[in-house]
Amino acid sequence: MVSPSFPVIEVLNSMADGKKYITSEELGKHNKPGDLWISIQGKVYNVTEWAKVHPGGDIPLLNLAGQDVTDAFIAFHPGTAWKHLDKLFTGYHLKDYQVSDVSRDYRKLASEFAKAGMFEKKGHGVIYSLCFVSLLLSACVYGVVYSTSFWVHMFAGALLGLAWMQIAYLGHDAGHYQMMATRGWNKFAGIFIGNCITGISIAWWKWTHNAHHIACNSLDYDPDLQHLPMLAVSSKLFNSLTSVFYGRQLTFDPLARFFVSYQHYSYYPIMCVARVNLYLQTVLLLISKRKVPDRGLNIIGTLVFWTWFPLLVSCLPNWPERVAFVLVSFCVTGIQHVQFTLNHFAANVYIGAPKGNDWFEKQTSGTIDISCSSWMDWFFGGLQFQLEHHLFPRLPRCHLRSISPIVRELCKKHNLPYTSLSFYDANVTTLKTLRTAALQARDLANPAPPQNLVWEAFNTHG
Structure with a gap:
């Protein structure tokens, strides 16, 4: 339901598909605790009230407010979460919504893991x-x-x-x-x-x-x-x-x-x-x-x-x-x-708010894996595969070693860093x-x- 306080904006009602659109610039104006909107796959949602009861707390929503957050949403939420979005839909779509090649590959990979049941297979x-x-x-x-x-x-x-x-x-x-x-x-x-x-x-x-x-x-x-x-x-x-x-x-x-x-x-x-x-x-x-x-x-x-x-x-x-x-x-x-x-x-470090459209890039830039033999996995609790965990935080640790080569290849494909050092180094x-x-x-x-x-x-x- 559209907020009654929504300001006058350029809404493109004349689009052939009959949908109402706003721009990313307009979406970016809704980035405050009392006026908090996000976009997921180009659909705009009003999460102002939801932020107060969000199981993950309000910080993630506030940090990404006014942006498209598709990749972050995929990373942190199971497939069952999508059905809850409808009640938050504003009726607007993002006019200039685009998907980068990196994000497209990331989403495809997450989908493949989900279809294989890897998020539910927790091992022993x-x-x-x-x-x-x-x-x-x-x-x-x-x-x-x-x-x-x-x-x-x-x-x-x-x-x-x-x-x-x-x-x-x-x-x-x-x-x-x-x-x-x-x-x-x-x-x-x-x-x-x-x-x-x-x-x-x-x-x-x-x-x-x-x-x-x-x-x-x-x-x-x-x-x-x-x-x-x-x-x-x-x-x-x-x-x-x-x-x-x-x-x-x-x-x-x-x-x-x-x-x-x-x-x-x-x-x-x-x-x-x-x-x-x-x-x-x-x-x-x-x-x-x-x-x-x-x-x-x-x-x-x-x-x-x-x-x-x-x-x-x-x-x-x-x-x-x-x-x-x-x-x-x-x-x-x-x-x-x-x-x-x-x-x-x-x-690598940076100053400023995180962006919703460079999820994969920021994780590769800000994380370092620790290389070790498989018999030492218990000692690191799976977190030696830090990049893999950051990209897929819901994935049980028993799968992190197996997906490591896949993530490495994806980084290589898109010319992104994959840093893995020994514990000593x-x-x-x-x-x-x-x-x-x-x-x-x-x-x-x-x-x-x-x-x-x-x-x-x-x-x-x-």
Whole structure:
């Protein structure tokens, strides 16, 4: 139904097919929370009210508002979602709707995967992972409760960290609706394994992760690159950009200059304790005034974690061992934080809103795959195929390796980058990126504003 507030525009009623048309320029004017339109396959939809209840949150719709978003819609939605669009149709079609050769091939590929049932065939990886995680957690609890050895306790802490890594992959799968057969069961799995076992809210993860996928490697739209004052992957962040996601300035002040100047040294230590910030981000979101899906369940799940985890730590004989146990578990989990940053820190970045008509190109530009043997797939949780995952986020991880050659060929066909590095080379490349920005930060010819917003450290995650 057409919004009554729709301004006077050029509507081409005289077209031979009898359809009403608007231009992309006119569509682009409907890009605000109270007036939000998008186009899918050339049909224009009013999603102003739908954004308030959209399962993926309002951020993806706001970031792509006023554009054709066909490729992004295909990437994130099953075939059953198309039938829900009719009630949002404005009656208008996009006059200058065009499909690039890259998008045409991408859509064809997505259609072929769907016809083959690949989005529904999840394999047995979830069962294997759950059994592995159960074994790790059981061994951890046994080592803490039934042993008096310091080294056994430290080994138990390492097992807990390894379990958290595997649980994070399962939570990621659940968040993308890849883990269970239905959306409801995926929600339950996400809250249980995310909030209850790791203490990190699945609501917080979906809020940030959906924004990351849509605006991959945009310095002002992608929260996964907004880590000031501790880290900066590009000198463009030295201009104190405004984070569209957080709604505040990412201030590059003297404090940020100091930390960033040594970030190639502090990178690994920061990753070891990055989990602390994720706990803080969970709390800040759950007590915030913004609308949080299933806030009550997320709070209950988080409280479950902060019941069993301190109780487990209290079973250790003294405070030095308790502190060491927690640090060991955090350091092991820090390997995963490194994994996540390797996929994007050294890739190309840009400033500005994501575009709906260069979906494939932006994913190839902003992602880095990690090459490894198939027997190491469990260690990376499928996310070593970062490009494949970004292009097809609903595809279960068991298929990512098999589609990798297909994606590589498609990139080659359209002269687009397909970057795949070994774990070692990815670390080296990331450190070089951080070092380059660090040396630029030391350039006193570009003085930072005389501010000192330490709180910014807690309002970005890393």
